[in-house]
Amino acid sequence: MEANLDIKKETTINITKRSGSGGEALKVLLFIFISAIVILPILITVFASFKSLPQIGSESALKPPTSLNFENYKEVLKSANVFVGFKNSMILVVASVVINSLLSTMVAYCLTRFDFKLKKAYFAIFLVGLIIPGIVTEISRFGLMTNIGVYDTLLAPILIYAGADLMQIYIYKQFLEQVPVSVDESAMMDGASYFTIYWRIIFPMVIPATATLGILKAVDVLNDMYIPFLYMPGVENRTLSTLLFNCITDPRTSSIPKLSAAAVIVMIPTLVIYFIFQKYIFSGIAAGAVKE
Amino acid sequence: MLKNNVKMQKNLVLVTFLFIPTILISLFMIYPLIRLVALSFTSWDGLSLTKTFVGLTNFKKIIFDSPEVWLSLKNNGIYFVGHLLFIPIELFLAFLLDNRVRNSKMFKTITFLPYMINTVAVACMFIFLYSSQDGVLNSMLQFFHMDKIGWLSDPEIVNYSLTGVSLWKFSGIHIILFLAAFQSLPKDMIEASIIDGASTFKQFYHIVLPNIKPVVEIVLFLNVRGALQIFDIPYVMTSGGPNHASETFTVQTINTAFQYQNFGLACAMAIVLMIIIIIFSIIQKKLFNLKG
Amino acid sequence: MIKKKLFKNLRLALVGAALLSTVVAGCSNTNSTSSTASDKKVTLKMALWGDDEYKYMTETNKIADAYKKVNPNVTIEVEKIAKTEYDNTMKIRSTANQLPDVFPIRQANLSLYGDTMVPLNDLKATANNIYAKETMIKGNVIGLPEAVFNEFVFYNKDIFKEYNLEIPKTWDEFIKVSQTIKDGKKYTPLALGLKDSWVNYPLNEYMPMLEAGDGQYYNEMATKDDPFTKGQPFYDAYTKIQKLYDAKVFGDDPLGYGWDQQRAMFVAGKAAMFAAGSWYKSDYNQNGGKDENLGVFLLPTRNTTSDPFYTTAMTEFFWGVPKTSKNQKEAKEFLEWFFGDYYTQLATAINIKPTMKGVSYNDKFFTQAFDGVDAKSVTVFYDDKYNKVKNAMKFDVNGIGQQMMAGKTSLDSIMNDLNAQWKKARGN
Secondary structure (H helix, E strand, O other): OHHHHHHHHHHHHHHHHHOOHHHHHHHHHHHHHHHHHHHHHHHHHHHHHOOOHHHHHHOOOOOOOOOOOOHHHHHHHHHOOHHHHHHHHHHHHHHHHHHHHHHHHHHHHHHHHOOOOOHHHHHHHHHHHHHOOOOOOHHHHHHHHHHOOOOOOOHHHHHHHHOOOHHHHHHHHHHHHOOOHHHHHHHHHOOOOHHHHHHHHHHHHOHHHHHHHHHHHHHHHHHOOHHHHHHOOOHHHOOHHHHHHHHHHOOOOOOHHHHHHHHHHHHHHHHHHHHHHHHHHHHHHHHOOOOO | OHHHHHHHHHHHHHHHHHHHHHHHHHHHHHHHHHHHHHHOOEOOOOOOOOOOEOOOHHHHHHHHHOHHHHHHHHHHHHHHHHHHHHHHHHHHHHHHHOOOOOOHHHHHHHHHHHHHOOHHHHHHHHHHHHOOOOOHHHHHHHHOOOOOOOOOOOOOOHHHHHHHHHHHHHHHHHHHHHHHHHHOOOHHHHHHHHHOOOOHHHHHHHHHHHHOHHHHHHHHHHHHHHHHHOOHHHHHHOOOOOOOOOOOHHHHHHHHHHHOOOHHHHHHHHHHHHHHHHHHHHHHHHHHHHHO | OHHHHHHHHHHHHHHHHHHHHHHHHHHHHHOOOOOOHHHOOEEEEEEEOOHHHHHHHHHHOOHHHHHHHHOOOEEEEEEEOOHHHHHHHHHHHHHOOOOOOEEEEOHHHHHHHOOOEOOOOOOHHHHHEOOHHHHOEOOEOOOEEEEEEEEEEEEEHHHHHHOOOOOOOOHHHHHHHHHHHHHHOOOEEEEOOOOOHHHHHHHHHOHHHHHHOOOOHHHHHOOOOOOOOOOOHHHHHHHHHHHHHHOOOOOOOHHHOOHHHHHHHHHOOOEEEEEEEOOHHHHHHHOOOOOOOEEEEOOOOOOOOOOOEEEEEEEEEEEEOEOOOOOHHHHHHHHHHHHHHHHHHHHHHOOOEEOEOOOOOOOHHHHHHHOOOOEEEEEEOOOHHHHHHHHHHOOOHHHHHHHHHHOOOOHHHHHHHHHHHHHHHHHO
């Protein structure tokens, strides 16, 4: 399998080499340009996080900091318990991603493999879920959360994040539709139950898609501020993003340099997750060998 | 006998697999939606214990007596068109990133980077970039002896500046989806065309594009939803200013609910928005299928 | 084969992780339940948005410990909610009966809470509060204001020295001072980051009150059909503001920078003046601003030196107890205690102008602003009637400020528009 993949890579590289050098240079140039656009704002923020407020007020944002001044970082770390935030964020991410991928693959499995009454209506419900406007519905949701007793616990956001959404179901569906039903049928012949089929065949098949969707979910959860802010006011339940949110609104940290430091601190875990798992986003899909 | 057993098993799977997702979506999506509809017929201020039933007054007010609400939809339109115009570019970039450019691995990483960053952090970054005091973009313009631009202060420009931020942040997710689609295509299909000597562009247009139609469709739908619901970028960066020039429909809804204490009206606005999203999506789907 | 095993392990790991994190999440649930009333021990939940108060109550002089000494059965839990989200959060919590037992209401929202809060009319603290009676809602005191804020213009003494400037005493002098600094081409005369529209509140929100010499002028406006007509205080105040805006003394493009940059410019010595409330002082110091070249004066909005000099006093942080609180009695007792000695210490420590009789206030820094002017202070207050009109027409003075700064619509047409909308909103 691995070897197979390598050969494929080789051929693609050969192909690109063959397809002319002028075009190739142009393509690379295009991506260098895009990279510059992507990196510039991030770079400015990193620069700003090492400057003092008077420096921000008096020099160009493009000017690199003259020294690595960690004052802003210290200030942010002092004003917020980053470790508790990190722990909570991680719990939210792991629980939400795992439950969410199990639930959404189950729904997708049911929707692609079975015909049942109200199937269309069921789809429509998920469609509604996708276009329902946030925040205004929060008032009803909030009452509900307090009634079932999960207010100010990590369970509240997990319950919200865990639910399957239409986009996930749709992408899983795309994947599953490419898995021939004959695979299921032959397993059935061998005496496997539907549960076994889901667990042994379907779930492994869609792991590449799960990798992509899981990482996207993880990023959404890590970056979401409003739900943890609203449902978990307790200091012990702060997450990384609510910490950033507090930094913005706290005058001790809301000035540009400190805010930049806070933004960088919050960015780091997301980026670490991204850099570790990115190969699953990209190569995972290709290695998924859907056509097998 | 066997058939009966299978049928029972099927029902069992359906019930067990769909039970939790259904509960979650009913509690956190459908129930709030029902309350939203109910509240839209009241003049509730969001706080007092009495909720006065006012019939269709709120809807009448939105449709006939709220020019500012409809003007704000025009701003949503700018986001919509901006992202729509970018979809072909995103498609092409995803296609190149699918191993058709040197260092595609590195460029992939960079292209998706913005999506990983917290929206509030993104907003902070772009505030430096757009600022009229030592802002990076204006310093660059000055360097080339061009006139400064009021990126966030000119009512004619502010929405385009904000759309730029939205493009910066969200283009990556579209590219991921497209890339996933490309990579799930059978490789031999493309290889065959390469052997035929088809150029990159021809491969793209004639072979790849028709095969990823479903993903393009979902991206188009996500775009309608995203553009019509866009909220955090204008809210954080300009709070809808200057003088309401960059308010989007959702920003107005939230202000109506919380700043102007008219929760019933805000609920009605949310419902109107949902209807608009549905209508737009249907029209777009029809048009897309006509063309395809 | 290996692949299969890997998947199996992966799946097991997934399920394990899901269970584990649910358990962990569930566990952290248990410690937040409050104690029951059976043993008469009570936990009072308290929420606030003020950073200085929060720091004082949780670090400098812990309010929970201080109150334990007086009332050992009561535990105080303090929660800070982000300033920008405070109003929304309280509103959402109110719908689910989750309001804290004691919390401050922002003055702008006071009338909204008329039915929600317990009347505090009979408290001793109410009798001792200078402003409580001025800020009643439907005949009840529902919140006790904690602080009074005056508005000032902070200025950089070095820059004033450099241009030989005197502290302005009238509106024209104020514009002239700004103009002189502008002509020097070295500094921004008045930092105003109008990208964040609220920063112009000392001008666009308060000047009509100063013009009328009435802190409740907006309430008065709510009784009229066309308060934006020429010759009325609102119109006159806005004419003055327009004159200042037209002088273009806020840098290249004030609509293009925000509060953050406004502060950065002033602290960095690139801007000469800065209009804000007394609360800005601690922010200035925290961001490295030096006291020795910081001066302060009252915004002079009068036409001539023989006119009366008005300045605003804004009461804020209205502490109250919601009707949904299960511990109303304890919460009221707590408020009685809070506005006693603890309040005196708090007010001194965080340097707020007190609202309680007998609490002394001698802040040398801000008193210099009152030297030499016979300033009359008007207490800002918005009543229910005004709020109704405001909400019905989405009246937003700060947004109008941005519009005036943009300078594309004439003041007359803005005012005519407002008159029409105001009349309509009153009609509903």
